[in-house]
Amino acid sequence: MNNLKLISEYQSFGGKLGFYSHPSSTCNGEMRFAVYQPPQAAEKPLPVLYFLSGLTCTEENFMAKAGAQRYAAEYGLILVAPDTSPRNTGIAGEDDEWDFGTGAGFYVDATEKPWRSHYQMYSYIVQELPALIAANFPIQPEKQGIFGHSMGGHGALVCALRNPHIFKSVSAFAPIVAPIGCPWGQKAFSRYLGNNQASWLAYDASELVKQLGYHSQILIDQGTSDKFLTEQLLTDVFAQACKAVNQPLNLRYQAGYDHSYYFIASFIADHLRHHAISLEKL
Numbered sequence: 151m152n153n154l155k156l157i158s159e160y161q162s163f164g165g166k167l168g169f170y171s172h173p174s175s176t177c178n179g180e181m182r183f184a185v186y187q188p189p190q191a192a193e194k195p196l197p198v199l200y201f202l203s204g205l206t207c208t209e210e211n212f213m214a215k216a217g218a219q220r221y222a223a224e225y226g227l228i229l230v231a232p233d234t235s236p237r238n239t240g241i242a243g244e245d246d247e248w249d250f251g252t253g254a255g256f257y258v259d260a261t262e263k264p265w266r267s268h269y270q271m272y273s274y275i276v277q278e279l280p281a282l283i284a285a286n287f288p289i290q291p292e293k294q295g296i297f298g299h300s301m302g303g304h305g306a307l308v309c310a311l312r313n314p315h316i317f318k319s320v321s322a323f324a325p326i327v328a329p330i331g332c333p334w335g336q337k338a339f340s341r342y343l344g345n346n347q348a349s350w351l352a353y354d355a356s357e358l359v360k361q362l363g364y365h366s367q368i369l370i371d372q373g374t375s376d377k378f379l380t381e382q383l384l385t386d387v388f389a390q391a392c393k394a395v396n397q398p399l400n401l402r403y404q405a406g407y408d409h410s411y412y413f414i415a416s417f418i419a420d421h422l423r424h425h426a427i428s429l430e431k432l
């Protein structure tokens with residue numbers, strides 16, 4: 151299996167959830183991810199949905215907390231949840247901050263030292279991981295979607311907007327939609343990408359949607375009681391950008407919900423349905 155190592159496996163909703171590690175040529179070290187294969191995967195190839203997690207997460211948070219497996223089994227979708235950064239790279243200070251370095255790869259290809267030797271999460275998500283999944287799991291490569299939460303919502307939007315031929319449906323929970331304009335994004339981009347802010351634009355969903363658009367409706371859920379909404383997430387910047395270019399956007403402000411997985415679990419069924427319908431149409 152291509153150097154894939156199965157770390158642990160669990161039966162779930164009639165299917166199986168596996169945690170894997172593999173040597174990544176893109177990130178120059180071991181990377182981990184989780185895959186849920188619903189029962190239908192034993193019979194035939196299925197569409198696949200990538201979930202990118204937020205700051206501080208590993209490949210486990212989504213699988214343990216979102217409650218997605220029930221709906222993946224219902225719709226016949228394979229779920230893939232990668233880790234949020236390289237780990238144990240030996241780069242000095244990688245574990246010092248919760249919003250930078252380990253657990254905070256921001257789904258960019260770092261160009262700055264010392265991060266660039268390992269922190270290549272954009273290429274990992276759009277190239278190495280899909281190739282590895284296609285080689286080892288019963289997926290339909292023409293039916294791939296992507297979604298994510300917070301930093302992972304930013305990653306999902308950027309990966310889909312830049313690669314609509316790979317990721318044919320996209321949605322997000324509480325995404326960072328304008329990283330060039332918020333403290334989390336500015337901190338990460340200045341250190342991963344350097345001070346030339348022109349290079350940041352390629353990783354800003356609100357800029358990208360104006361330049362590139364997307365071929366189908368984007369679904370976003372955002373809690374109104376999310377403590378990160380006004381300073382970090384800046385949801386309205388993306389709404390305005392979509393409006394300016396007539397990009398179909400289903401932005402749902404969910405009253406009283408915060409930033410947690412309790413919020414994600416409340417709306418996960420709608421997101422899997424959104425992807426199942428979009429990918430089924432292909």
Ligand SMILES: N[C@@H](CCC(=O)N[C@@H](CS)C(=O)NCC(=O)O)C(=O)O
Nearest residue numbers: 204205206207211248300301409411
């Ligand atoms: N550590 C941060 C919060 C980090 C956070 O909210 N992380 C989100 C993603 S941005 C998450 O999913 N955390 C892991 C979890 O809830 O399982 C704080 O103290 O405010």
